[in-house]
Amino acid sequence: MRAPALEARGLTLTWNGSDVIVRDVSLVVEQGEVVCLVGRSGCGKTTILHALSGLTQPLEGQVLLHGEDVTGQPGHVSYMLQKDLLLPSKRIIDNVCLPLVIGGMRRDEARAKAEPLFERFGLAGSEGKWPSELSGGMRQRAAFLRTYLLGADVTLLDEPFSALDAITRVDVRHWFCGMARELRLSAFVITHDVDEAVSMASRVYVLGGVQQGEPSRIVGEVAVDRVTDAGEQFELTPEFLAAKREVMRLLA
């Protein structure tokens, strides 16, 4: 059997090396699958993402990428945050090229590689603009293109749309889901928005605490029965509501 794209085994994580805030978290992202993790604010979602990305070392447990141990080693997965983190001093084209340039590619080479993707990412015409000249939705698309150009097999997304206004958020989310399918992206998304999680993912992990002050753990996993031809109407289907109800029950 092929190893999953990303796997976490028994992660126990601390905040600043002292208090345990997440205990024994195991999860799997298969190749080409979008998986969400929902939980209340402050329950340790970002801490989990930091551990998965290798930015922090877990107290216990392992992170595996295609079966290979990458625990505590950054640079193996792409990472996208709520903030677009575009550098104000670089034009959009150079912002999205950043991972390529950092990887040692010449600037003109990197631009040549990135330019054809602008249209596909809905960014045509913005190559030479400064980040301050773009709308929030466009900036987030640019951040996603930058993430994509890092070229890692797995993408981690930390509340990627929550800084956007409600209408833009839904648009960008639908766009992202389309892109994820098209690019066969293996993505792990954390969010506190149940609707968002259910509408994006094929599976949703629910992170919760047994009691207030206890470390969080995964309290359940909900498979979302995706009605393939519902498209953007999926959020109006009974399947969507059933999954949402189950997630809400686990969160309560």
Add this chain to the structure above:
Amino acid sequence: MSIQSVEGESSRRRRRVVIPALTTLGILVVWQVVVQVGLVPNYLLPTPVQVIDALVGDVALLAGHAATTLVEAAIGLALGVALGFAMAVLMDRFEGFYLAFEPLMTISQTIPTVAIAPLLVLWFGYGLAPKVVLVVISTFFPITVSLVSGFQSVDPDMIDLMRTMRASRWQVFWQVKMPAAADQFFSGLRISATYAIVGAVIAEWLGGFSGLGVYMTRVRKSFSYDRMFAVIIIISALSLALMKLVDVLQRVLMPWKRAEGKQS
């Protein structure tokens, strides 16, 4: 942008020039009248007209002295910026270095330049060296402080993002920290530029053969206060010109700043 707001913008800009210009003119007229009618005796205070006369009469001589001062200020400022930059980079990179030098640096700024200038003359003589040293001492500090706080203004999430791209420390510095500190660096440089001229003049007071400070000491000793004011005008003009130069430099080197300005 509507036509009306364009008009509003240009009239606001006009007011920004006209109002201070009229105020200055008013003060000059009052000054002229007060001295001319004898409320303040002329041997204590020259009239603005006398000051202009002195400035025009001595212009060739003043230009020579100004050139000396400008050279001292420029060399000192360049070295001060280099030193300030090096200090800031080391302080940002090594916490130990920061802890070791931050208090000393702050204390160094509480020492009045007028007090150390005679020592510098004693140690380095009457030539260029003591002036340059004094300018370096008074200009590196604003550069270091502004750069250090600029480096620290970087979002830690941005550093994390760079780490997920496997960026080296050097890449983080050039791609993220330097541009983030640029704005504050130029604010520091603007302050340092004015300190540079003043520092050079103060050093010249205490010994030298040429320079605006030397000229100032001479005219003070001969009680020609009209020329005293003339040289003050030159010093102000040089400081303003240097500040303007920094503004131009900033506009050229930070093109994204203009785009941000247009947005807000």
